[in-house]
Amino acid sequence: MIQLTYLSTPTRPISNDDLMNILEKARLNNASLGISGMLLYTGEGFVQILEGEENAVDNLVKLIKNDPRHKDFRIIERKKIDTRDYAEWTMGFKRVEKDDLRNVPGLNKFFETDLAGSVSEDKLDLINKLTNHFRKEAKKKNVHDELSLEEDDAFIRFLHTGIRLGVKVLALLMMLTVLWCVGDVVVVIYHELLIQPIETLDKSEILHVFGSFMIVLIAVEIFINITLYIRNDVIPVKMVVATALMAVARKIIVFDFHDVSAMHVIGTALLVMGLGGCYWLLEREFKVHSD
Numbered sequence: 599m600i601q602l603t604y605l606s607t608p609t610r611p612i613s614n615d616d617l618m619n620i621l622e623k624a625r626l627n628n629a630s631l632g633i634s635g636m637l638l639y640t641g642e643g644f645v646q647i648l649e650g651e652e653n654a655v656d657n658l659v660k661l662i663k664n665d666p667r668h669k670d671f672r673i674i675e676r677k678k679i680d681t682r683d684y685a686e687w688t689m690g691f692k693r694v695e696k697d698d699l700r701n702v703p704g705l706n707k708f709f710e711t712d713l714a715g716s717v718s719e720d721k722l723d724l725i726n727k728l729t730n731h732f733r734k735e736a737k738k739k740n741v742h743d744e745l746s747l748e749e750d751d752a753f754i755r756f757l758h759t760g761i762r763l764g765v766k767v768l769a770l771l772m773m774l775t776v777l778w779c780v781g782d783v784v785v786v787i788y789h790e791l792l793i794q795p796i797e798t799l800d801k802s803e804i805l806h807v808f809g810s811f812m813i814v815l816i817a818v819e820i821f822i823n824i825t826l827y828i829r830n831d832v833i834p835v836k837m838v839v840a841t842a843l844m845a846v847a848r849k850i851i852v853f854d855f856h857d858v859s860a861m862h863v864i865g866t867a868l869l870v871m872g873l874g875g876c877y878w879l880l881e882r883e884f885k886v887h888s889d
């Protein structure tokens with residue numbers, strides 16, 4: 599893998615919409631190309647770091663270089679890497695403001711430095727400081743960056759490794775559970791639908807079949823939660839809420855309104871509204887962050 603850093607200058611004033619367009623396209627493309635990185639926009643220039651397989655990065659760089667929205671494209675560093683610095687981001691983004699750097703040692707004079715022209719050791723050092731600063735800031739903000747294996751304390755690292763292993767065992771068990779649930783669907787279909795004449799089918803038997811399908815879907819959602827956790831070290835809160843919504847939806851689908859009390863229905867409705875509201879807020883928060 600390689601990590602490549604370049605500098606460029608916008609050809610015209612860049613609006614929020616321009617930035618949104620660049621980021622949307624970048625995140626979509628980069629995810630499919632296995633490329634991660636970070637884009638910084640200072641108002642006068644872009645700094646972008648791209649990391650991934652050598653061919654993928656080089657091809658993308660050729661494309662980006664010819665983008666008419668910027669000029670003075672200068673690669674300032676291209677190095678081989680074993681692990682990614684920006685693994686969590688298909689394209690992290692930060693609009694760098696003077697206030698962000700006012701009190702940062704080594705970077706408080708960033709906006710007074712002229713980055714145009716040829717690349718020198720000093721410029722490279724400054725840019726590396728800048729990108730590292732925002733990478734660390736973003737990591738700090740990511741309160742879910744838990745179970746880190748980059749902990750300084752060896753004992754904590756050991757505990758984190760153990761818990762990660764536990765999560766992997768959970769994923770394996772969950773895979774078996776999903777297969778078990780699929781088997782259950784087959785058995786339920788056989789008992790409820792196939793072995794009795796079609797005219798004797800009643801509503802509760804059909805609902806029973808629906809319920810067994812929903813259980814498989816919930817099991818798959820939980821499995822995805824666990825695997826996302828393994829890959830990204832973050833609890834996918836939105837996904838957890840979505841799973842809870844699906845579990846409640848399953849209950850609602852199989853409601854037999856002759857058997858459930860009014861309070862039960864009202865309680866379920868409140869739960870759905872609460873979870874729905876929570877999902878909406880998370881979605882909004884996610885949008886604000888990715889903006």
Ligand SMILES: Cc1cc2nc3c(=O)[nH]c(=O)nc-3n(C[C@H](O)[C@H](O)[C@H](O)COP(=O)(O)O)c2cc1C
Nearest residue numbers: 620623624625627628644646661662665667668689
């Ligand atoms: C500063 C800057 C950074 C960009 N970064 C990326 C990037 O990381 N990934 C990407 O696919 N496109 C990026 N683009 C956009 C590409 O130059 C190009 O418009 C886009 O990849 C075209 O995608 P398409 O062929 O799918 O339309 C960037 C553009 C600019 C101006």
